Amino acid sequence: MRVLDERKLDVLRAIVEDYVATHEPVGSKTLVDRHNLGVSPATVRNDMAALEEEGYITQPHTSAGRIPTDAGYRLFVDKLSTVKTLSQAEKRAISSFLAGAVDLDDVVRRTVRLLAQITRQVAIVQYPTLTRSSVRHVEVVTMTPRRLLLVLITSAGRVEQRIVESQEDVEEQLIADLRSRLNTALTGKRLTDAATALASVSENFAPADRPLVATIVSTLLEAFTDEGEQRIAVGGAANLTRYGDDFERNVKPVLEALEEHVILLKLLGEATHPQTLTVRIGHENPYEELATTSVVATGYGSKSEALATLGIVGPTYMDYPSTMGAVRAVARYVSQILADS
Amino acid sequence: MRVLDERKLDVLRAIVEDYVATHEPVGSKTLVDRHNLGVSPATVRNDMAALEEEGYITQPHTSAGRIPTDAGYRLFVDKLSTVKTLSQAEKRAISSFLAGAVDLDDVVRRTVRLLAQITRQVAIVQYPTLTRSSVRHVEVVTMTPRRLLLVLITSAGRVEQRIVESQEDVEEQLIADLRSRLNTALTGKRLTDAATALASVSENFAPADRPLVATIVSTLLEAFTDEGEQRIAVGGAANLTRYGDDFERNVKPVLEALEEHVILLKLLGEATHPQTLTVRIGHENPYEELATTSVVATGYGSKSEALATLGIVGPTYMDYPSTMGAVRAVARYVSQILADS
DNA sequence: ACTGGCACTCGAAACTCAGGAGTGCCAACC
DNA sequence: GGTTGGCACTCCTGAGTTTCGAGTGCCAGT
Numbered sequence: 193m194r195v196l197d198e199r200k201l202d203v204l205r206a207i208v209e210d211y212v213a214t215h216e217p218v219g220s221k222t223l224v225d226r227h228n229l230g231v232s233p234a235t236v237r238n239d240m241a242a243l244e245e246e247g248y249i250t251q252p253h254t255s256a257g258r259i260p261t262d263a264g265y266r267l268f269v270d271k272l273s274t275v276k277t278l279s280q281a282e283k284r285a286i287s288s289f290l291a292g293a294v295d296l297d298d299v300v301r302r303t304v305r306l307l308a309q310i311t312r313q314v315a316i317v318q319y320p321t322l323t324r325s326s327v328r329h330v331e332v333v334t335m336t337p338r339r340l341l342l343v344l345i346t347s348a349g350r351v352e353q354r355i356v357e358s359q360e361d362v363e364e365q366l367i368a369d370l371r372s373r374l375n376t377a378l379t380g381k382r383l384t385d386a387a388t389a390l391a392s393v394s395e396n397f398a399p400a401d402r403p404l405v406a407t408i409v410s411t412l413l414e415a416f417t418d419e420g421e422q423r424i425a426v427g428g429a430a431n432l433t434r435y436g437d438d439f440e441r442n443v444k445p446v447l448e449a450l451e452e453h454v455i456l457l458k459l460l461g462e463a464t465h466p467q468t469l470t471v472r473i474g475h476e477n478p479y480e481e482l483a484t485t486s487v488v489a490t491g492y493g494s495k496s497e498a499l500a501t502l503g504i505v506g507p508t509y510m511d512y513p514s515t516m517g518a519v520r521a522v523a524r525y526v527s528q529i530l531a532d533s
Numbered sequence: 534m535r536v537l538d539e540r541k542l543d544v545l546r547a548i549v550e551d552y553v554a555t556h557e558p559v560g561s562k563t564l565v566d567r568h569n570l571g572v573s574p575a576t577v578r579n580d581m582a583a584l585e586e587e588g589y590i591t592q593p594h595t596s597a598g599r600i601p602t603d604a605g606y607r608l609f610v611d612k613l614s615t616v617k618t619l620s621q622a623e624k625r626a627i628s629s630f631l632a633g634a635v636d637l638d639d640v641v642r643r644t645v646r647l648l649a650q651i652t653r654q655v656a657i658v659q660y661p662t663l664t665r666s667s668v669r670h671v672e673v674v675t676m677t678p679r680r681l682l683l684v685l686i687t688s689a690g691r692v693e694q695r696i697v698e699s700q701e702d703v704e705e706q707l708i709a710d711l712r713s714r715l716n717t718a719l720t721g722k723r724l725t726d727a728a729t730a731l732a733s734v735s736e737n738f739a740p741a742d743r744p745l746v747a748t749i750v751s752t753l754l755e756a757f758t759d760e761g762e763q764r765i766a767v768g769g770a771a772n773l774t775r776y777g778d779d780f781e782r783n784v785k786p787v788l789e790a791l792e793e794h795v796i797l798l799k800l801l802g803e804a805t806h807p808q809t810l811t812v813r814i815g816h817e818n819p820y821e822e823l824a825t826t827s828v829v830a831t832g833y834g835s836k837s838e839a840l841a842t843l844g845i846v847g848p849t850y851m852d853y854p855s856t857m858g859a860v861r862a863v864a865r866y867v868s869q870i871l872a873d874s
Numbered sequence: 875a876c877t878g879g880c881a882c883t884c885g886a887a888a889c890t891c892a893g894g895a896g897t898g899c900c901a902a903c904c
Numbered sequence: 905g906g907t908t909g910g911c912a913c914t915c916c917t918g919a920g921t922t923t924c925g926a927g928t929g930c931c932a933g934t
Contacts, residue, residue: 294756295694295695329674329676329682331674333686341670343684345682345694349694349696353692355636433788436784447774
């Protein structure tokens with residue numbers, strides 16, 4: 193038996209496409225009817241038996257049609273399909289929808305919404321991580337004589353704020369001094385290098401001011417390394433209603449996972465180049481409960497280096513070519529928007 | 534027949550409590566078994582017939598037990614129950630959980646999570662609205678010679694940012710000037726009054742600078758009045774899985790509503806005094822699709838005047854006393870946290 | 875006014891059964 | 905040898921039927 197039998201693969205492709213469209217086990221007869229395979233049902237049955245033997249498809253019960261296994265989907269995604277590109281109209285729609293964003297938060301919110309709408313799946317977008325971007329500006333603002341607000345602006349346009357209390361009134365001169373020194377030390381630096389850059393700042397101040405400066409420095413450092421920075425936006429949960437027929441398997445676990453941002457981060461995985469799509473099918477993802485769920489994700493951000501990850505979560509029987517196309521396209525456009533602003 | 538029959542109300546209360554606990558129509562026998570009503574099932578049946586006549590309960594079908602109608606729940610909430618207060622331990626937990634927040638966004642995120650966890654329902658928290666708070670500080674930052682970043686900090690601790698492009702390079706002196714004039718004009722002003730306050734600012738600048746100043750002023754104004762400011766955080770969607778048995782009625786419509794923030798805002802309604810709880814039961818809320826859903830909401834913020842609204846959405850057969858207690862308690866603690874910071 | 879008794883209702887769950895989609899296998903065919 | 909039509913077999917699905925029992929309304933008795 194040849195390992196690579198062209199027609200057998202055609203059959204597998206047809207099975208996947210049919211099952212994705214109907215969500216029902218597909219039999220040999222319907223298969224030859226709907227896809228013009230040019231052979232008889234009996235022949236297809238032989239191929240099916242072989243494909244089942246090799247683990248690409250399975251039958252829910254003896255006298256039913258076949259459905260793809262995770263391995264079947266995997267082969268389909270890797271070898272049997274091409275990522276679908278969006279139409280010009282769709283591209284324009286994406287582009288103009290994202291262009292209307294007023295700030296980074298808005299970009300993320302719009303992206304989630306867009307992704308959910310196009311793919312009709314649950315969309316997940318990780319906020320650009322601080323650690324990978326650099327400091328654009330640090331601002332120190334007096335709110336009351338003893339209360340200062342630190343505002344940190346990153347190259348990704350993200351704003352972090354922290355409040356610092358002082359033991360005694362703070363002079364405006366000191367604030368100005370701080371502001372300029374902090375900016376000199378930090379502006380343009382990567383957040384990961386900020387610690388080193390900050391170390392020397394406090395030395396230049398009068399001993400009396402040292403405690404306050406130390407507090408400020410440590411607060412800033414905290415903001416830089418904050419775990420909470422691994423923020424995530426989720427949208428399109430309503431699309432889960434399309435899978436209401438199998439609530440326990442397809443809806444419940446996903447809904448539960450959506451609450452746990454730590455889980456979502458793991459699901460999305462490491463940010464990759466926007467060109468590279470990560471597809472995790474069924475059991476390939478790290479959570480048992482999501483064994484009937486697939487993830488399509490990719491990085492976004494600057495061309496050379498991904499800032500963060502975005503993607504979608506859906507049942508294994510999703511339309512991979514379209515979904516992958518949509519995820520990739522959205523990632524590209526977001527990257528572009530971020531680069532521009 | 535006396536309108537106010539003490540025992541009949543006891544029966545209604547028992548029915549509501551039982552149905553909330555079991556989610557199953559409750560019959561006369563089980564009722565006397567579980568609640569010590571001190572009368573026979575036959576007597577209860579008579580009362581039930583009366584209650585049904587008056588529209589407080591209904592039977593799903595002829596030979597089944599009774600379930601409360603919306604009117605029944607309404608009477609229960611208004612007259613037959615007292616809002617449950619939380620235990621000391623719970624209060625401490627709330628307080629300490631919220632106290633760990635680093636900024637306003639974090640407060641909101643934590644509040645949603647907390648509310649969802651305590652009530653085991655879907656939680657909704659409206660971000661403090663700009664229009665009700667006042668300006669604490671305006672910052673103007675040079676990012677590149679031709680690109681400025683405006684940062685607006687409100688009394689609620691919220692930060693808004695906008696980017697402004699200039700036609701030509703901007704001098705540092707002008708920036709400093711702008712910064713101080715804007716702050717003089719705006720600091721402490723209510724956002725609703727900001728328009729008037731801003732009007733005079735541009736007059737003090739050299740004609741050459743006017744176009745830029747005008748752009749900045751209008752961008753700020755836009756930020757103040759931005760509709761998008763009616764932001765909302767949602768959490769606890771996973772709690773919907775508890776109602777999986779009636780997916781179409783209880784899960785699907787809620788899931789769909791959660792995507793539509795405009796709808797949620799309407800559901801939450803006008804912010805009220807933190808002491809006053811708004812309860813909308815079933816058909817009382819403005820959306821047909823949510824006729825099996827109740828909303829418990831209240832305002833939060835400064836004592837005298839609510840800043841925004843928070844609440845929960847759940848099936849009509851929720852545990853009102855506990856839920857109302859939790860919503861009220863959380864609203865109080867958030868208000869306190871916001872007042873402190 | 876309350877209670878026990880009783881006939882009645884009607885949905886839920888268990889059961890049965892026919893229909894049919896789909897399979898595997900085999901002999902025939904090209 | 906790969907392909908095909910034929911055929912017996914499997915077993916799920918859905919419709920129809922029956923049974924069971926929780927719950928009711930009503931009435932006569934206390």
